[in-house]
Amino acid sequence: MADIGTLLSEIVGVEHVLAGDAISEDYAHDEALSRDPVKPAYVVRPETAEQVARILKAASDQGVSVTARGSGSGLSGASVPLANGVLISFERMNAILEIDTENHVAVVQPGVTLQELDAKTAEHGLVYTVYPGELSASLGGNVGTNAGGMRAVKYGVTRHNVLGLEAALPTGELIRTGGKYVKASTGYDLTQLIIGSEGTLALVTEAVLKLHPRLPHQGTVLAPFTDLDEVARAVPKVVGSGLGPLIVEYIDGLTMGAITYSSQLKLGIPADVRDTSHAYLVVMLENRTQDRLGEDIEELGELLGGLGAKDVYVLDGPSARKLIDAREKAFFTAKAAGADDIIDTVIPRASLPEFMARTREIAQENNTFVIGCGHAGDGNVHLAVLQKDPEVRARVLRALFEAGIGLGGAISGEHGIGRKHVQSFVELTDPTTVDLMRRIKTAFDPAGILNPGVLF
Amino acid sequence: MADIGTLLSEIVGVEHVLAGDAISEDYAHDEALSRDPVKPAYVVRPETAEQVARILKAASDQGVSVTARGSGSGLSGASVPLANGVLISFERMNAILEIDTENHVAVVQPGVTLQELDAKTAEHGLVYTVYPGELSASLGGNVGTNAGGMRAVKYGVTRHNVLGLEAALPTGELIRTGGKYVKASTGYDLTQLIIGSEGTLALVTEAVLKLHPRLPHQGTVLAPFTDLDEVARAVPKVVGSGLGPLIVEYIDGLTMGAITYSSQLKLGIPADVRDTSHAYLVVMLENRTQDRLGEDIEELGELLGGLGAKDVYVLDGPSARKLIDAREKAFFTAKAAGADDIIDTVIPRASLPEFMARTREIAQENNTFVIGCGHAGDGNVHLAVLQKDPEVRARVLRALFEAGIGLGGAISGEHGIGRKHVQSFVELTDPTTVDLMRRIKTAFDPAGILNPGVLF
Ligand SMILES: Cc1cc2nc3c(=O)[nH]c(=O)nc-3n(C[C@H](O)[C@H](O)[C@H](O)COP(=O)(O)OP(=O)(O)OC[C@H]3O[C@@H](n4cnc5c(N)ncnc54)[C@H](O)[C@@H]3O)c2cc1C
Ligand SMILES: Cc1cc2nc3c(=O)[nH]c(=O)nc-3n(C[C@H](O)[C@H](O)[C@H](O)COP(=O)(O)OP(=O)(O)OC[C@H]3O[C@@H](n4cnc5c(N)ncnc54)[C@H](O)[C@@H]3O)c2cc1C
Numbered sequence: 047m048a049d050i051g052t053l054l055s056e057i058v059g060v061e062h063v064l065a066g067d068a069i070s071e072d073y074a075h076d077e078a079l080s081r082d083p084v085k086p087a088y089v090v091r092p093e094t095a096e097q098v099a100r101i102l103k104a105a106s107d108q109g110v111s112v113t114a115r116g117s118g119s120g121l122s123g124a125s126v127p128l129a130n131g132v133l134i135s136f137e138r139m140n141a142i143l144e145i146d147t148e149n150h151v152a153v154v155q156p157g158v159t160l161q162e163l164d165a166k167t168a169e170h171g172l173v174y175t176v177y178p179g180e181l182s183a184s185l186g187g188n189v190g191t192n193a194g195g196m197r198a199v200k201y202g203v204t205r206h207n208v209l210g211l212e213a214a215l216p217t218g219e220l221i222r223t224g225g226k227y228v229k230a231s232t233g234y235d236l237t238q239l240i241i242g243s244e245g246t247l248a249l250v251t252e253a254v255l256k257l258h259p260r261l262p263h264q265g266t267v268l269a270p271f272t273d274l275d276e277v278a279r280a281v282p283k284v285v286g287s288g289l290g291p292l293i294v295e296y297i298d299g300l301t302m303g304a305i306t307y308s309s310q311l312k313l314g315i316p317a318d319v320r321d322t323s324h325a326y327l328v329v330m331l332e333n334r335t336q337d338r339l340g341e342d343i344e345e346l347g348e349l350l351g352g353l354g355a356k357d358v359y360v361l362d363g364p365s366a367r368k369l370i371d372a373r374e375k376a377f378f379t380a381k382a383a384g385a386d387d388i389i390d391t392v393i394p395r396a397s398l399p400e401f402m403a404r405t406r407e408i409a410q411e412n413n414t415f416v417i418g419c420g421h422a423g424d425g426n427v428h429l430a431v432l433q434k435d436p437e438v439r440a441r442v443l444r445a446l447f448e449a450g451i452g453l454g455g456a457i458s459g460e461h462g463i464g465r466k467h468v469q470s471f472v473e474l475t476d477p478t479t480v481d482l483m484r485r486i487k488t489a490f491d492p493a494g495i496l497n498p499g500v501l502f
Numbered sequence: 503m504a505d506i507g508t509l510l511s512e513i514v515g516v517e518h519v520l521a522g523d524a525i526s527e528d529y530a531h532d533e534a535l536s537r538d539p540v541k542p543a544y545v546v547r548p549e550t551a552e553q554v555a556r557i558l559k560a561a562s563d564q565g566v567s568v569t570a571r572g573s574g575s576g577l578s579g580a581s582v583p584l585a586n587g588v589l590i591s592f593e594r595m596n597a598i599l600e601i602d603t604e605n606h607v608a609v610v611q612p613g614v615t616l617q618e619l620d621a622k623t624a625e626h627g628l629v630y631t632v633y634p635g636e637l638s639a640s641l642g643g644n645v646g647t648n649a650g651g652m653r654a655v656k657y658g659v660t661r662h663n664v665l666g667l668e669a670a671l672p673t674g675e676l677i678r679t680g681g682k683y684v685k686a687s688t689g690y691d692l693t694q695l696i697i698g699s700e701g702t703l704a705l706v707t708e709a710v711l712k713l714h715p716r717l718p719h720q721g722t723v724l725a726p727f728t729d730l731d732e733v734a735r736a737v738p739k740v741v742g743s744g745l746g747p748l749i750v751e752y753i754d755g756l757t758m759g760a761i762t763y764s765s766q767l768k769l770g771i772p773a774d775v776r777d778t779s780h781a782y783l784v785v786m787l788e789n790r791t792q793d794r795l796g797e798d799i800e801e802l803g804e805l806l807g808g809l810g811a812k813d814v815y816v817l818d819g820p821s822a823r824k825l826i827d828a829r830e831k832a833f834f835t836a837k838a839a840g841a842d843d844i845i846d847t848v849i850p851r852a853s854l855p856e857f858m859a860r861t862r863e864i865a866q867e868n869n870t871f872v873i874g875c876g877h878a879g880d881g882n883v884h885l886a887v888l889q890k891d892p893e894v895r896a897r898v899l900r901a902l903f904e905a906g907i908g909l910g911g912a913i914s915g916e917h918g919i920g921r922k923h924v925q926s927f928v929e930l931t932d933p934t935t936v937d938l939m940r941r942i943k944t945a946f947d948p949a950g951i952l953n954p955g956v957l958f
Contacts, residue, residue, distance in 0.1 A: 146850075146852070147738075147742075148738045148850075148851070148852030149738070149850045149851055150738070150741065150742060151850075172742075191687055192685070192686075192687045192691075194685050198685060202662070202684065202685075203684075203685040205685070205691070205694070206658070206662055215934070215938070219934040221932065221934055221935050221938065222932070222935075223935075225850065225910045225911065225912065226850035226881075226910055227848045227849065227850055227880065227881050227882075227911060227912070227915070228654065228655075228658065228880050229648070229650050229654060229658070229659040229661070229848065229880055229882065229915055229916060230648075230698075230912040230914065230915055231647055231650075231698050231700075231914045231915065231916050231917060231918045231919070232912040232913045232914050232918075232919060232927065232931075233919065233927065233931065233935070233936075233939055233957060234695060234698070234699055234703075234943075235648075235661070235695065235697070236939075238661070238691055238695065239690060239691065239694065239695055239942075241691070242686075242687050242690070242691055243690055244687075247690075259742050259744040261744060282603075282604045282606070285606065286603075286606060286715050287715070288717060288790045289790075334744045334745075338794065392683045392685065392686055393683065394602075394604075394607075394681065394683055395604070395683070396602070396604030396605045424683065424684050424685055425605075425683050426683075426685065454681045454683075455681065455683060456683070456686040456688040457688045458686065458687045458688050459683070459685055459686055459687060460685060460687050461687060462687045463687070463688060471689065475688075475689065476677065476678070478671070478677055479677050479678075479679075479689075479692070480689075482671070482677065482692070482946065483689055483690050483692075486695075486942060486945050487690075489941035489942050489944070489945050490938065490941075501689060
């Protein structure tokens, strides 16, 4: 039996296979907190879809595990390899193959980053509307995690914006799913099955993405509220207003303090308002015309006032950008502040007050500090958990997941299960469903080489 | 081994099991053309999800086939049972369980019709935005076919509007997928896998549907063009305009003639325009305010004029409703005109001119009459094929599918493969993909009881 390292070199060329000390620390981790780094036996950097398929075939034949890595910005440890496994890095497959302005689609290789794609689509007055907080993330990784982000409340998540894929199966074949059309009823939807599967079913070698016209005018409103319950009660009204908000984020008082402090952001909120506001709502609107945007912002302001906002601040362009930016970087702020874990439970948005109340109880019971912000319009709560003791922390996480599931939600809205939450996922999900998912996994990956230890 | 009829009676009560002559003709067909009706051995009408699960378990144990039926309005023969099989009719599971105005979701049983749901959501100022042409269709059937319809260009198809399911597995368990939230990254998306699977993977016993605010103002524009190529070239510009059209339909001259004639519709188009117009575009806009709608309609008119429309007619409410209604009934008009088949190939929308050119060639080569209309904004072309000779007709259909697939499209945009297009589906799809789908089928349905002969 040939050595896997030799086989990899034959497939991609020896200069694109790394082993031992040639493997940098970067490949050993993603952005998940409190996880030990793991270096794989080999890092391989394919250039073509065919190479990816051949690598998978070789790995299946040899029973060697394979983990896909985009930009390694994931928060669940899903792109962290096994020590005796192969890590496929898609860094060389980073071409934007096409911006099709007639069909409004982009065709990209998986290593393209959101930032690169955004710059390119902007040239054509188009936009790929999935905007997770980290624009260095790759499209392949986005497909892997079903990435979401702030704009999901208007445009949906990755799942709603990927029209088709080329993917390499663990058995060594390439398949194409979907295409440059928004709908089909022609067999099972393999595109959707692969999206969000965290590199456990097939590896994406090309993606067809839906683009939208880039609306030129955006406006942002910041509204302080007495507490999170009030914010939570306002959210359905804002989403249901017909104003079609682009962003509906909540930020709790502590997180707001931390992110404004760390990004030196002055929002001009008087001290008395700030001191009595324990939660904020940030709503962004967009429009084709400045006039309509202005009208809508005014209407939104009135709506928020009626819903208990203590004041309504219409942010100018630079302040708005800074605030959104700081919100996106909230993860790093939390990390710098010593957060030991970040979770992103999703619940029906109307259950936000109940979930937050339960969160406070769980935090208190366990002497743990829990703060957060989140995609309120989607019921997706991002919580930073500060608790050094791993056992207590595990208990807190588990209790939070149970609370979310108890309210009809799920463990993760967009970050994924990865390696971090496997036990909770398997134990808190109905066994029939887990068994079914395992059988689907086997249908794709009979040798079980793709990302073992992730999800199951 | 107990007789399946006895088992069914034990599960649902003898009065809800029909056999022999008690089975009406209705249960023997859907709306697919040129298909012979087939009466099943038993029709069973369960009342609860548990009963559905028990029926499936019994059928799996006995190796008896099971076909699900909603309203039987499908166009691909997918709800037509096998002669020795069981037909589950969901007519008694027809309750709207909840309209949740905070989370903007409806929870329904599968037998609820679109019409019933629309009436109910209207009371709350909300709307379920999936509007296929036949409002007697059931939500279970809509999930089965991934139903689309005219409004998909703005709001997506069933796939984009179903948030969660309760479903009975062929192995006899009930599972719940998704929930009252728009996104999750927590294991494989079983909701999406079941949607569009035409009753071959699991049977839906409850669905959680996404609702939107019901915008009060709608306006419709009808634009005649010289030919279909011009219409096709206009479509991407209309979709990309930022006007966010609710409907972008094309209707060819003959079909327009037929539907206006059969519904006694007077649109006030002067004879000279009508005689030189071989294709029409119908665009509907909606808005929160009448003013904005008016402005947008005006802008749309100018846009269409610049794109070669011979004139632009803004239809008043009743005329617009009548035209849309007539368009929705185009199927029945085609049927009355002697159509022998209807297909709904989907292609990248910019390929519409090429596809239509190829359609004309195929029709001519085979002495066949092919006319149509379609969801132009989605590249979904509905063609009525008039050709009595089944062999020639099969050749025409196959050539049309090949043409669509050759342009990067798929056999069906929304009607499904069903029993009608199985051979084309299996032969024109890459064998690796078909094999993978078969393995997925087996993962759900090891005994192969669910709708055998559909898809594969
Ligand atoms: C500051 C910060 C903010 C963030 N904000 C958000 C947010 O708002 N919303 C959100 O959803 N996420 C957010 N994230 C998480 C992260 O950016 C996303 O999960 C992103 O999708 C990861 O992309 P990546 O390229 O870094 O993937 P990686 O971390 O490299 O991999 C993620 C997963 O995808 C798989 N994968 C990678 N490439 C492929 C491929 N070609 N084929 C198949 N599977 C593949 C991997 O195996 C792994 O399972 C944030 C992260 C940070 C650090
Ligand atoms: C005039 C006319 C216009 C139409 N216009 C459109 C259109 O614009 N867009 C469009 O998409 N379709 C259209 N259709 C087709 C049809 O309305 C849709 O396919 C609809 O989804 C069928 O719903 P049904 O309840 O009649 O399903 P059925 O015909 O009863 O069944 C359809 C499929 O769903 C399965 N099924 C039924 N119930 C369940 C369940 N509970 N669980 C799992 N599977 C189930 C069946 O087994 C079958 O495979 C039109 C049909 C007509 C007659």
